[in-house]
Amino acid sequence: MMQAASLALAGGGFGIAGGAHAAIADDPWGRAQDITRRLSKPLKFREQDFPITQFGAKPCKVVQVKGWISHDDQEMIGTHAPGSFDCYPAIAAAIAACHKAGGGRVVIPAGNWFVAGPMVLLSNVHVHLKKGANVLFSNQPTDYAKYGEFDCGKKGRLVISRWQSNDCLNFASMVYAYGADNIALTGEDWTSILSGQGGIPFNGKDGDCWWTWKGKNRTINPASQANTPGYKEGQLTQRVPNPLNPMSLKDVAPHLTEEERLHIQGEGDRWRADEQYLPALSEAGVPLAQRVFGLGHMLRPPMIQLIGCTNVLLEGYHVKDTPFWQHHPVHCRNLVIRNVHCNSKGPNSDGFDPEACDTVLVEGCTFDTGDDCIAIKAGKDLDTQYGPSQNIVIQKCIMQSGHGAVTLGSEMAGGIQNVYAQDLVFENIHWATDPLNTAIRLKTNMNRGGYLKNFYVRNVKIPHGVQTSPSFYASLPGSPIESRTVATAAGAVVTFDCDYTPTADTVRTRPPVVQNVQISNVTVGNVEVKKGDKKGQKASCFQAIVILGPVASDYNGPQPMPTVVPVLDVTISDCDFGTPVNTEQPWFLYNVKGLKLNRVKIGGKEYNTTLSA
Numbered sequence: 017m018m019q020a021a022s023l024a025l026a027g028g029g030f031g032i033a034g035g036a037h038a039a040i041a042d043d044p045w046g047r048a049q050d051i052t053r054r055l056s057k058p059l060k061f062r063e064q065d066f067p068i069t070q071f072g073a074k075p076c077k078v079v080q081v082k083g084w085i086s087h088d089d090q091e092m093i094g095t096h097a098p099g100s101f102d103c104y105p106a107i108a109a110a111i112a113a114c115h116k117a118g119g120g121r122v123v124i125p126a127g128n129w130f131v132a133g134p135m136v137l138l139s140n141v142h143v144h145l146k147k148g149a150n151v152l153f154s155n156q157p158t159d160y161a162k163y164g165e166f167d168c169g170k171k172g173r174l175v176i177s178r179w180q181s182n183d184c185l186n187f188a189s190m191v192y193a194y195g196a197d198n199i200a201l202t203g204e205d206w207t208s209i210l211s212g213q214g215g216i217p218f219n220g221k222d223g224d225c226w227w228t229w230k231g232k233n234r235t236i237n238p239a240s241q242a243n244t245p246g247y248k249e250g251q252l253t254q255r256v257p258n259p260l261n262p263m264s265l266k267d268v269a270p271h272l273t274e275e276e277r278l279h280i281q282g283e284g285d286r287w288r289a290d291e292q293y294l295p296a297l298s299e300a301g302v303p304l305a306q307r308v309f310g311l312g313h314m315l316r317p318p319m320i321q322l323i324g325c326t327n328v329l330l331e332g333y334h335v336k337d338t339p340f341w342q343h344h345p346v347h348c349r350n351l352v353i354r355n356v357h358c359n360s361k362g363p364n365s366d367g368f369d370p371e372a373c374d375t376v377l378v379e380g381c382t383f384d385t386g387d388d389c390i391a392i393k394a395g396k397d398l399d400t401q402y403g404p405s406q407n408i409v410i411q412k413c414i415m416q417s418g419h420g421a422v423t424l425g426s427e428m429a430g431g432i433q434n435v436y437a438q439d440l441v442f443e444n445i446h447w448a449t450d451p452l453n454t455a456i457r458l459k460t461n462m463n464r465g466g467y468l469k470n471f472y473v474r475n476v477k478i479p480h481g482v483q484t485s486p487s488f489y490a491s492l493p494g495s496p497i498e499s500r501t502v503a504t505a506a507g508a509v510v511t512f513d514c515d516y517t518p519t520a521d522t523v524r525t526r527p528p529v530v531q532n533v534q535i536s537n538v539t540v541g542n543v544e545v546k547k548g549d550k551k552g553q554k555a556s557c558f559q560a561i562v563i564l565g566p567v568a569s570d571y572n573g574p575q576p577m578p579t580v581v582p583v584l585d586v587t588i589s590d591c592d593f594g595t596p597v598n599t600e601q602p603w604f605l606y607n608v609k610g611l612k613l614n615r616v617k618i619g620g621k622e623y624n625t626t627l628s629a
Contacts, residue, residue, distance in 0.1 A: 465526025556594025
């Protein structure tokens with residue numbers, strides 16, 4: 017049975033949400049400087065160390081096993097030896113003692129440390145990894161369903177979580193915090209490693225790993241990341257109907273009318289797949305206490321998830337091979353992530369996904385990811401109680417592989433505003449084999465809705481371009497956007513996709529709004545095209561700009577339909593996008609009004625024009 021502990025935080029917000037700051041239209045970068053200055057004040061902790069060895073921690077031996085390092089590649093990987101000493105109790109005891117004493121620093125020394133459970137951060141605790149500290153988190157899902165606050169029977173002891181922007185009870189993350197204040201996770205340098213072991217087979221030899229749970233790849237015509245590690249056709253994944261889920265929403269949401277139920281479920285039983293079932297519970301208004309996943313379900317936990325925390329520092333370590341998103345702060349305020357190496361190439365290995373967070377600084381980080389490097393989120397379906405993501409500065413970072421370098425969405429029902437990205441290098445060093453799909457990316461649709469307002473980008477270098485071939489998503493029947501025609505999944509430098517994977521969502525009633533975007537001083541280099549008709553030629557991308565505004569025909573809710581507005585007030589200036597492969601159509605626009613190109617070079621030609629479509 018569920019424990020009686022309060023679920024109020026996830027059900028209706030709590031008292032740290034700051035008011036939205038209106039962007040200073042005439043000086044947005046002054047506002048960015050103000051946010052950076054405010055977050056530059058160091059957090060303060062008591063000067064007392066709590067080494068984990070004083071609480072019984074013992075290092076482990078490392079052995080080599082064959083595992084996955086990306087969607088497509090395997091090699092021998094170091095992992096904990098069978099029977100390794102479990103440091104979970106020692107770390108939990110050190111954190112508890114530090115917290116009880118009024119705070120301080122929990123120290124993880126150099127060495128290999130096996131941890132079979134979540135590292136739960138508490139207020140006023142700073143967990144610090146010394147140089148050469150290698151934390152190997154267990155790759156067994158059962159170890160993250162042992163220690164949670166909520167006893168969910170056969171599904172395990174679970175924690176309040178959020179999975180792809182929907183609230184649920186699920187596996188704990190490897191590093192987790194809930195409602196904590198003044199917390200830090202730091203490393204001495206990038207030899208201070210937190211490993212999620214996402215590609216290590218569960219049985220240590222072959223077969224499934226965390227990444228297998230993703231299921232079959234959906235992107236049409238991917239240049240890389242085409243496979244799912246260990247996946248075999250027909251097996252249970254997050255995308256396959258789970259027999260543990262009910263046959264009808266009537267069983268968990270009897271208050272729905274038949275029309276409402278059918279609208280949420282859609283056709284067939286696809287809605288019973290875990291990744292569809294959780295959003296269905298949100299749309300149906302099912303409370304958090306009944307959204308129970310964990311054991312028997314296929315929703316991988318983020319590596320580091322912090323919910324409702326204030327005054328947070330993440331700095332100086334190397335995170336690798338995470339089961340799902342690498343960092344997922346939810347409804348946090350005053351958060352800094354600085355000089356972190358975000359390095360995980362598996363499915364959904366986003367580097368940093370701040371969700372409904374206020375006042376955030378991302379600085380000096382390097383991203384090499386199997387999905388978006390940075391993806392700003394803000395709730396999905398009806399789970400918008402935390403409000404928007406806002407007042408976020410991204411600067412002095414390096415991006416390598418990934419889907420989007422700086423991405424907004426796709427889950428953004430609560431809105432995103434006041435985002436400032438500057439002085440970035442999208443280096444894309446793996447351009448020949450695992451290219452960055454797109455550079456500056458917005459993704460939303462008629463389900464994920466929300467708004468993007470006041471997004472500013474400047475001073476971006478992309479020396480090796482982005483993917484030079486187009487990748488696509490499937491369109492809905494009757495859409496004016498024919499499937500396999502618009503390179504929204506990959507191929508453009510700037511991609512605004514307001515029709516992102518429209519077939520994935522059964523409820524499509526929330527037209528998104530996009531307005532006031534300014535992009536300047538983006539310089540894109542050319543590389544040698546490896547495939548297709550232009551093989552051997554030099555190019556920077558497939559197209560320079562793709563802006564696909566909201567598609568009104570996707571709407572499937574009651575009439576009258578809400579107003580569907582075009583993408584508005586986008587200005588791109590002082591940019592050189594290099595040479596697209598598609599020289600005949602250097603951009604694609606749909607439902608866009610007043611796109612301003614000022615001193616923009618594409619294929620050596622300068623454009624000074626205003627476009628609408």
